[in-house]
Amino acid sequence: MGALALSVEHLSKRYRLGNLGTQASSLREALLSWWSTRSGQKKSSTPISFVQALDDVSFTVQQGEVLGIVGPNGAGKSTLLKIISRITLPDRGRVMGSGRIASLLEAGVGFHPELSGRENIFLSGNILGMSNREIRSRFDEIVDFAEIGPFLDTPVKRYSSGMYIRLAFAIGAFLRPELWIVDEVLSVGDAAFQHKCLHRIRTIAREEGTTILMVSHQLSLIGQIAHRAIWLDYGKIAAEGPPHQVIGAYLKAQSGQLWDWQPNPPFCWKQLSLTRARLHPRLAKGQHVPDVHTPLQICLQLRTHATVHHLQLSLQLFTLVGECLFEQPSTPLSLPPGQWMLEYEIPGDFLNEGSYYLSVFLTDLQTGDHSQVDACLVFDIAGNVHRAPFPEAERRMGYVRPQFAMTWKPSENAD
């Protein structure tokens, strides 16, 4: 740690859109356009338009750091990774780094379907810049990790998709590059394999000092393993910092806060419709946003069209990264037709600062049918550093702020 592994300075790149003479895709078009300009005819007046894929992006990455990159599609993530892995050139700016880069922009780059797993390990490894000797020295680890031992000499076109992905990931994971670029690779494979991959990524970063750049739409993944995150939006860095903050900011920008939810038409399920959900933070005087001490009242309005039996309503609170903080189910309900209001309060000093959303889960306990309203309320809890006498003592990690009893007693050396 400490040494810079990668430095990106003022990187810009734009792509040209639309038709243009010089962009002709066949010789005929090119000749026609040349002829038309030569013979003095007007050029086709299609306006030239550009997409600024990257706009003055600068950041640095420390050696051994895992940097997550988030952002909506088209934000420039792929362009950035492509420039860093030298697939395409920037228009302006530069990237400096040290060591070998292995980019896993796609699993199984260069795999040839007709060749055996063994041949493909060497082929893919060579393409990623490994020498035969290096591959041989890691061969067993790769085969072990990918769990393809018995199928080493089978052409990969006969592999199951799971085996294929495992092998592809394993090659990248055991390359020992100095900089590893991982793009959406983990979105495939089963849970056990994903877990294994995560573990491997952590090991690589911690023990082998490999720097990792990863892009994923699975934000929880970045939240779990990245040390730092960058949010790219329209080719610019919109936020940079600890993963949970950046992801929170990103998600908030995507969804916005939602304190009063009134769907039109109302959400209907069976004989029941959910008409409104509201958040009433019990704000202190002069306070505008809820903080960690603010009790939060949640009101749900529903209407039953006929008597509803055996209904269970659960409130589920999630962090914006999508981790469920808690679920609170109601007792089995029987509601006659009419309007109903549910009041629920999350006391102050319970939730830590952060961004949360609330989902409502409805179950018919008799039949097991269920339905849910996802993210009907979205809100932020601010940290409260202004009111406290020792601001730093107020700041806590985690999602909740329990106050369980901590008892202090004098003790003799009893060990």
Added chain:
Amino acid sequence: MPTHWEISAKQRWWGFPEMPRLRRGYRDLLWRLVRRDLLTSYQQTILGPLWLLLQPLLSIAAYTFIFKRVADLPTDGLPAPLFYLTGIIGWTFFSESLIAVSYAYHSYADIFSKVYFPRIIVPLAALLHHGIRAGIQSLLLIGLMGFYLLHGELHLGWKLLLALPVIILIALLSLGLGLIAAAISARYRDIQNLLHFLLRLGWILTPIIYPLSMVHSWLRRWLLLNPMSALMEYLRYALLGAGYHQIGGMLYAALACLVVCAIGLMAFRWRDGKVMDII
């Protein structure tokens, strides 16, 4: 930070200071690609690599029947099978490696868009692959030469040594032309259609099924503008002892090959940095 590499807009990809540690990997990659091409070219065929020898054998039979028996074209006083086989191997190497090199961007677009390695490895691997194929086919030629040598219809001499530079020049020419075609076809795919046509034309304009000696001298001068003419004649002269072998024509051909190869390398390099945004 120990800066090992830098990427910027002005970067010439060609002059990239590759790390020594990578150089070894890239050399291995070159041979890996050659090996892959060799391994996969005859997958799921019954005769497998035997086709490599069968193709020229069938061609000899057809050529001997059509061009020797029916059309009665001369063969410079050489045994017809020897005459044709030299031409077949030489031309096959030239045209097939040219085509393979010209597809460098298109057949690898998928890989090029995902991972970086010096792009020139791909055309070089294609050239080597076809060179090895030609080498295997040459075993046939050596066998046939041995046969005629034993029957006293062939005499070998120091001229044999000339074959090596001639083969290298053929390789450089096909690499150069292929790279030019690759650089153009990265944007204009039409070039591939044109290329196949030009190669068919070239097959006629090159003395493969006929010797240059049967052509009128005014036409010969025009035919010699095509560097492959002199090279094919020289190849036969070196290996079999009969053929056009004036030093002037040879020097022209050698110069043409070197110039074309240099242009090809520059065109490929010029295209390299931008290709992934175009293809």
